[in-house]
Amino acid sequence: MEVCNHEVTITGQDGTPRTIRVPVVQELARHGTQDPPKMFTYSSSNVLNIGAISCPPEDFPWVSMARMQSKDPKERERELERLAEGAKEWGMLLVSDHGIPFALLEDVKEVVNGFFRLPFDEKKECVGTYASIDNMGYGRNFVASQDQVLDWVDRMSMVVAPRESTDGLNVWPLKPSNFRTSEIKMRTNYYPPCPNPNSTIGLSPHSDSSALTLLFQFHSSGGLQVLHKNNEDWVSVPWPVDGLLVVVGDLLEIMSNGRVKSPVHRAITQANAERCSIALFYNPPSSMEIEPVKSDDWEDAYKRVTVGDYIQHYYKVHPRTTKQAAIKFTML
Numbered sequence: 503m504e505v506c507n508h509e510v511t512i513t514g515q516d517g518t519p520r521t522i523r524v525p526v527v528q529e530l531a532r533h534g535t536q537d538p539p540k541m542f543t544y545s546s547s548n549v550l551n552i553g554a555i556s557c558p559p560e561d562f563p564w565v566s567m568a569r570m571q572s573k574d575p576k577e578r579e580r581e582l583e584r585l586a587e588g589a590k591e592w593g594m595l596l597v598s599d600h601g602i603p604f605a606l607l608e609d610v611k612e613v614v615n616g617f618f619r620l621p622f623d624e625k626k627e628c629v630g631t632y633a634s635i636d637n638m639g640y641g642r643n644f645v646a647s648q649d650q651v652l653d654w655v656d657r658m659s660m661v662v663a664p665r666e667s668t669d670g671l672n673v674w675p676l677k678p679s680n681f682r683t684s685e686i687k688m689r690t691n692y693y694p695p696c697p698n699p700n701s702t703i704g705l706s707p708h709s710d711s712s713a714l715t716l717l718f719q720f721h722s723s724g725g726l727q728v729l730h731k732n733n734e735d736w737v738s739v740p741w742p743v744d745g746l747l748v749v750v751g752d753l754l755e756i757m758s759n760g761r762v763k764s765p766v767h768r769a770i771t772q773a774n775a776e777r778c779s780i781a782l783f784y785n786p787p788s789s790m791e792i793e794p795v796k797s798d799d800w801e802d803a804y805k806r807v808t809v810g811d812y813i814q815h816y817y818k819v820h821p822r823t824t825k826q827a828a829i830k831f832t833m834l
């Protein structure tokens with residue numbers, strides 16, 4: 503079998519960058535690999551427990567955009583309270599009645615599927631080269647060291663806003679031609695089926711460095727799990743197919759002075775199903791300084807930080823470490 507590889511630059515212990523080659527998981531799946539390479543599998547000394555409890559949809563927080571924009575101030579207020587409660591307890595919530603036409607979401611799926619269905623060489627060719635701390639372009643999830651167990655995912659990431667920004671625009675795929683219609687910063691995650699879902703992970707546990715993330719998935723077969731902040735249980739997110747999911751990111755945790763927390767989440771793999779998700783990351787400009795909101799009844803827990811400095815730090819420690827280690831950078 504001819505193996506296609508992503509080229510990944512890692513920084514060695516002595517600080518020198520080195521390029522390593524990592525198999526493209528979509529290609530492994532396409533060739534019907536029954537035994538994922540060791541670099542993707544957790545062993546008995548390095549245990550992965552993908553179990554999670556299920557959560558009835560009515561117990562998971564959601565808000566209605568329609569009610570949030572209601573003419574009735576009481577209804578708006580009630581919905582805002584639900585939003586605040588959900589964000590505080592879970593750090594994420596589903597959004598219904600979002601008003602985005604189903605047909606438009608279907609078009610987005612079609613375009614992203616169109617990209618991932620291209621042969622590997624064409625995908626590589628039609629997405630320009632890139633070099634950035636946050637892994638823009640067509641490639642894979644972060645690789646910090648050669649000893650790391652790698653995630654079973656291929657990704658495409660690009661900076662798409664502000665409009666005048668040229669940062670990352672060279673990674674806009676040229677095919678399919680309608681890929682250029684969006685104005686937002688996005689990352690697509692493609693998780694091929696994996697014959698070994700109990701010893702691989704689609705996306706390792708992480709919190710998002712963003713202020714807010716908006717997530718959209720193509721299949722309701724499941725895959726996203728969130729760590730509940732109180733009991734530290736992994737919970738499968740009960741995510742309906744047309745629902746959007748809003749996730750609190752680290753920057754919002756800092757700005758809210760810890761009133762809302764960015765949740766740790768992960769994506770598992772599935773034996774017989776592929777899955778695709780799109781994440782839109784919303785950040786203030788990188789030169790902006792953010793500071794925790796002050797109030798008399800809440801003790802200051804975070805420092806002022808420049809967005810760019812935080813993101814730089816996040817990617818320096820990511821994914822070798824836990825969320826706590828990343829956000830500690832800004833804690834008093």
Ligand SMILES: O=C(O)CCC(=O)C(=O)O
Nearest residue numbers: 689691710726769779781
């Ligand atoms: O695939 C998913 O549902 C989660 C994606 C995600 O967490 C991310 O891209 O940061």
Ligand SMILES: [Fe+2]
Nearest residue numbers: 708709710767
């Ligand atoms: Fe995430």
